[in-house]
């Protein structure tokens with residue numbers, strides 16, 4: 001199993017996503033002899049997982065069943081061990097699109113954090129691209145590097161344990177795109193510029209507060225970046241469902257027509273069933289602002 005290549009069968013050492021429902025999933029490291037407890041009972045890795053197809057329905061010891069899914073960056077984002085705040089798929093989708101990432105792209109990122117965005121970038125730039133990710137918290141850098149190995153994507157990523165604001169990304173003139181998710185991104189804009197290719201490239205910075213955005217925009221413009229723009233992505237999921245509505249009774253169409261005037265009125269319980277979209281009562285609020293900019297050819 002790898003996060004960038006699909007495998008059919010579950011093997012020892014794989015990560016599998018145990019899917020109990022959309023709101024209830026967990027990632028497990030598959031190991032001979034290991035067991036995973038769920039509310040439907042125990043899953044025994046040796047007999048219930050190893051050798052089974054990803055996507056199978058597995059019956060647990062109490063008779064309930066779960067699906068065992070192949071990991072993807074999207075599922076990983078929902079199930080990863082949180083070491084920091086992380087980016088979610090709504091922001092990630094826009095970052096990937098607006099940075100124009102594709103197979104072969106070279107990307108610089110800081111901080112690595114819990115690796116939520118890193119996995120999505122790696123999947124997009126595989127099989128020939130590379131991610132240079134910088135994290136100044138030693139343990140977080142180490143844990144991320146371990147996960148990239150376990151997920152069989154280590155050949156696509158270099159993890160550097162350093163301060164991006166002081167030491168930059170450790171590469172010069174190679175990046176198609178740079179992404180920043182750190183508290184003071186304005187201090188790293190000059191390093192982002194240095195990391196991006198001579199032919200130019202794209203930059204994005206994620207910040208929760210508008211004051212951070214203001215300072216970042218100023219630094220981007222000072223460093224000669226163009227097309228600076230900030231956006232906030234809010235997802236409004238509509239619930240499409242069938243509803244039954246009573247038909248209003250407006251009486252007969254033509255009161256001057258004696259035939260209609262004497263005909264029976266439509267039954268008062270007449271109704272129609274139709275599909276409609278219901279807006280959410282609650283929705284995820286502000287996560288942060290995404291500020292994009294372009295470095296044009298030097």
Ligand SMILES: C[S@@+](CC[C@H](N)C(=O)[O-])C[C@H]1O[C@@H](n2cnc3c(N)ncnc32)[C@H](O)[C@@H]1O
Pocket residue numbers: 084085086087110111112113114115116117118134135136137140162163164165166181182183184
């Ligand atoms: C919010 S987390 C990043 C989350 C990540 N984008 C994800 O999706 O999992 C911010 C990370 O940046 C790191 N960081 C903050 N300032 C830094 C700096 N100057 N250089 C390198 N890393 C830094 C922090 O240690 C933290 O792990």
